[in-house]
Amino acid sequence: MSSRRTTIIAGSLLTASFSAVMILSYTAVADDQGPGSSEGGKAVDEAPAGVKLTTLLPEKISVDNSSQKTALTATVKNEGTKESGDIRLLVVGFDGMTVKDVKGCDAIAEGDLPEGSNSGFSCAVGNLAAGKSQSYDVDATFDLSKTGKICLPVQTSDGAKTYWQQGPVPFGTTNPSPNAPATPLLLGTDNTPVAPGGDKLPSTGPVSDVLPLGAAGAALVSAGAAGLWWVRRQPQQH
Numbered sequence: 001m002s003s004r005r006t007t008i009i010a011g012s013l014l015t016a017s018f019s020a021v022m023i024l025s026y027t028a029v030a031d032d033q034g035p036g037s038s039e040g041g042k043a044v045d046e047a048p049a050g051v052k053l054t055t056l057l058p059e060k061i062s063v064d065n066s067s068q069k070t071a072l073t074a075t076v077k078n079e080g081t082k083e084s085g086d087i088r089l090l091v092v093g094f095d096g097m098t099v100k101d102v103k104g105c106d107a108i109a110e111g112d113l114p115e116g117s118n119s120g121f122s123c124a125v126g127n128l129a130a131g132k133s134q135s136y137d138v139d140a141t142f143d144l145s146k147t148g149k150i151c152l153p154v155q156t157s158d159g160a161k162t163y164w165q166q167g168p169v170p171f172g173t174t175n176p177s178p179n180a181p182a183t184p185l186l187l188g189t190d191n192t193p194v195a196p197g198g199d200k201l202p203s204t205g206p207v208s209d210v211l212p213l214g215a216a217g218a219a220l221v222s223a224g225a226a227g228l229w230w231v232r233r234q235p236q237q238h
Helices: 002-031
Strands: 041-043 053-058 060-064 069-078 086-095 097-102 117-127 133-142 148-156 162-172 182-187 210-212 218-222 228-232
Touching: 053 148, 053 162, 069 086, 069 148, 086 133, 086 162, 097 117, 097 148
Parallel strands: none
Antiparallel strands: 041 162, 053 069, 060 069, 060 182, 069 133, 086 097, 086 117, 086 148, 097 133, 148 162, 162 182, 210 218, 218 228
16 A cells, blocks of 8 residues: 555646656747847937937747747847937738737838738837936747748837837748647748758738838838838828
8 A cells, every 4th residue: 555655646746746847948939039130120210319229039939839839039229328318119020920929019000011011010119328228028920931021120119210220120930840730930030941842932022112101290201221211201291
């Protein structure tokens, strides 16, 4: 009897230990996005003296192959010596990457999105102190049969000036793994589609070159190797 009880207890402890290991391992993988990177970023309008704004995206994200869901952190930083003034961060998705939610931020109306984008959120950062940063949790989906890009402009609260813009910068993999539970994607990498024979994606055409933004008062303009950034435009007539 004593031997049987000992076996049951040992088995229970082994099961509990195994479960704990599985949970901890999953959490570690889910949170492992690598260090932040400002790849694909460029200063646009001149910021006030002493203000230096940049953004960071994770170098690596993971996409669930069945649900297409992914998550990442978008960060805005003031690397200067003075307060930023009232600013906002935009998080905009393109092609196969669709931004579903950004915690604490407002969705950009469909009519105000840049042409060619599929989703976007506006985050009221406020006055960012020198040396400080603000991070936002981003929920998104990624269609692995397409390329996918994300863009992070940092603007004045009214959108009149854009001090910094990261992207649109791609996430992707050159080694698709459709049979695995998840596919890791790297920042700055054009995605190779998972679909059989999908070694080349159709061109998005001129819409990729000029991407005007509606009532938000800015636009994405192609600049060749220098990337895309936001510029002011005349307000729409209603």
